[in-house]
Amino acid sequence: MTAVADGPGHVAILGAGPIGLDAALAFLDNGWSATVYESAASVAANVTAWSHIRLFTPWSMNASTRMLAHLDAAGVAPPGPASYCPTGGEFAQQLLRPLAALPELAPAIRSRTRVLAVAREGLLKHEKIGSPQRGSRPFRLLVSGPDDGERAEHADLLLDCTGSYDHANVLGDGGIPAPGELRVADRITRRLPDLRCDGDAWGGRRLLLVGAGKSAQTAARDLAELVAMWPGTRVVWAVRAADPGWGEIPDDPLPQRQQLVEMSQRLHSGTVPGVQVRTGVVVDALRGTDDGVVVALRSITGDVEEIVVDRIIALTGFLGDTTLYRQLQVHECYATAAPMNLSAALLAAAGDGPADCLAQASHGVDVLRVPEPNFFVLGMKSYGRNSNFLLRAGYEQVDEVASAYAGSTMPA
Numbered sequence: 021m022t023a024v025a026d027g028p029g030h031v032a033i034l035g036a037g038p039i040g041l042d043a044a045l046a047f048l049d050n051g052w053s054a055t056v057y058e059s060a061a062s063v064a065a066n067v068t069a070w071s072h073i074r075l076f077t078p079w080s081m082n083a084s085t086r087m088l089a090h091l092d093a094a095g096v097a098p099p100g101p102a103s104y105c106p107t108g109g110e111f112a113q114q115l116l117r118p119l120a121a122l123p124e125l126a127p128a129i130r131s132r133t134r135v136l137a138v139a140r141e142g143l144l145k146h147e148k149i150g151s152p153q154r155g156s157r158p159f160r161l162l163v164s165g166p167d168d169g170e171r172a173e174h175a176d177l178l179l180d181c182t183g184s185y186d187h188a189n190v191l192g193d194g195g196i197p198a199p200g201e202l203r204v205a206d207r208i209t210r211r212l213p214d215l216r217c218d219g220d221a222w223g224g225r226r227l228l229l230v231g232a233g234k235s236a237q238t239a240a241r242d243l244a245e246l247v248a249m250w251p252g253t254r255v256v257w258a259v260r261a262a263d264p265g266w267g268e269i270p271d272d273p274l275p276q277r278q279q280l281v282e283m284s285q286r287l288h289s290g291t292v293p294g295v296q297v298r299t300g301v302v303v304d305a306l307r308g309t310d311d312g313v314v315v316a317l318r319s320i321t322g323d324v325e326e327i328v329v330d331r332i333i334a335l336t337g338f339l340g341d342t343t344l345y346r347q348l349q350v351h352e353c354y355a356t357a358a359p360m361n362l363s364a365a366l367l368a369a370a371g372d373g374p375a376d377c378l379a380q381a382s383h384g385v386d387v388l389r390v391p392e393p394n395f396f397v398l399g400m401k402s403y404g405r406n407s408n409f410l411l412r413a414g415y416e417q418v419d420e421v422a423s424a425y426a427g428s429t430m431p432a
């Protein structure tokens with residue numbers, strides 16, 4: 021191993037979201053030196069982008085034991101109460117930013133610094149295939165910022181915790197853009213808008229919501245409120261499944277999550293007015309006109325309905341940027357684009373029905389390994405197209421990887 025640091029080694033952590041920050045604490049605790057690269061101006065950028073959304077998990081599940089221990093040691097009050105579900109804003113403000121300001125962590129964080137690509141110094145992707153010998157060369161990172169400059173930096177261990185929220189899926193049938201979608205991109209928002217705060221921008225307009233997951237369900241709930249507050253607002257909600265189950269978990273222990281399901285059911289059945297739910301439809305094509313965007317919705321039977329809308333909220337899922345590690349040997353699942361071992365474990369655990377993310381058991385560090393030695397994808401990004409990721413699972417991943425590297429010599 022070509023060490024790039026004194027002590028056990030140097031870990032480069034890509035992304036200062038909750039999982040990246042927890043990973044940094046874990047490795048610093050084990051005597052490693054660490055650099056946390058964050059492309060945004062401050063930590064928790066993706067969480068801050070949905071700061072108006074309330075998490076459906078309570079504080080007891082949103083902070084790791086390690087995070088709480090570090091806050092405690094610094095005399096910083098823990099966030100709480102334990103049963104309270106914070107908003108994204110509260111999560112960032114009361115936990116993630118105080119952690120990032122701790123003297124043991126702050127010097128490791130490089131904000132406004134984007135990692136553009138990672139590789140093995142002196143080795144191409146196809147060389148020494150699947151061999152631990154690749155671990156004898158340091159990782160080489162192409163880094164940009166905080167100014168205009170680019171440079172190469174190095175690490176012994178690499179953790180990709182860059183999340184997926186800034187890489188939204190398109191809305192067209194089959195997962196490719198619908199004809200015309202790219203041309204009307206300025207009318208499409210692919211993040212959860214703050215409809216309560218930005219009512220002026222959305223109220224009184226003709227709106228289309230696409231998607232059926234928890235983000236889309238959250239938007240549907242807020243759109244129903246918007247319709248009640250702003251007369252003249254018209255909302256169509258396009259859902260691909262003919263008979264959506266809304267991901268309902270029997271006897272769901274998370275009330276906030278169950279409330280979203282129940283609201284979606286009520287909107288679907290029409291017992292709550294305001295949102296016209298079209299099930300069993302896909303977006304076939306979009307066309308910008310002077311009057312708005314003409315959207316063709318195609319049903320399973322092939323019938324096409326055209327509607328005209330002013331704006332579209334597309335919440336069809338997210339997938340992290342896998343091109344970042346294209347030069348490394350990462351075996352990706354052909355169905356989910358997540359690292360293969362973890363993806364297989366998640367798919368096997370899910371079976372046929374809606375998977376309860378709360379029921380997920382830890383899979384162990386070997387399931388997190390990829391052919392490239394000493395490289396891990398952790399956090400939200402590690403789940404690929406699987407949307408069941410929970411913070412709690414991410415903190416467990418950090419525990420597993422940090423334990424595997426806790427000794428003074430690096431495993432190959």
Ligand SMILES: Cc1cc2nc3c(=O)[nH]c(=O)nc-3n(C[C@H](O)[C@H](O)[C@H](O)COP(=O)(O)OP(=O)(O)OC[C@H]3O[C@@H](n4cnc5c(N)ncnc54)[C@H](O)[C@@H]3O)c2cc1C
Nearest residue numbers: 035037038039059065066075076077135183399400410411
């Ligand atoms: C609306 C919403 C609600 C959610 N609610 C819950 C919930 O109730 N409970 C729960 O457990 N989970 C929830 N999740 C899922 C998950 O816990 C969060 O998405 C969480 O933020 C994931 O943490 P992360 O650290 O993996 O990634 P992120 O929080 O996405 O952090 C990634 C960081 O990497 C940075 N970055 C990206 N690319 C680069 C790069 N190339 N170089 C440097 N930095 C980069 C980003 O700026 C960001 O700061 C929710 C997710 C969403 C979107």
